[in-house]
Amino acid sequence: VHMENIFKDVLQEYKRGFSVNSALNKISEVETGVFLLLRKQDNQAILENIDNQDYSSKDDGRTFGIGAQILADLGVTNMKSLGNPRKWPGLDGFGLNITEYINTES
Numbered sequence: 001v002h003m004e005n006i007f008k009d010v011l012q013e014y015k016r017g018f019s020v021n022s023a024l025n026k027i028s029e030v031e032t033g034v035f036l037l038l039r040k041q042d043n044q045a046i047l048e049n050i051d052n053q054d055y056s057s058k059d060d061g062r063t064f065g066i067g068a069q070i071l072a073d074l075g076v077t078n079m080k081s082l083g084n085p086r087k088w089p090g091l092d093g094f095g096l097n098i099t100e101y102i103n104t105e106s
Helices: 006-011 020-028 044-051 056-073
Strands: 078-082 097-102
Touching: 020 078
Parallel strands: 078 097
Antiparallel strands: none
């Protein structure tokens, strides 16, 4: 699941995590995979890049739920996640389980 950030996605200025291109390339190396792009409906991404602040924390829970529900609706159950390990409380409530994390250096 990737939250769109037009500036970082176009300029590929990712200090951590995967850019859209590198994520798609990584997924193409395996037999099956899902890339889910979520888009913010307001100007948060623009504000984040103008003053270098993170405005996303208030939407994290909603975004998490939307992404998890879409993955569940697609029939995803066990999955490998691109990125560093982190806790996802409630993931199992959607029938989802992360079996492995793949970091940017892999």
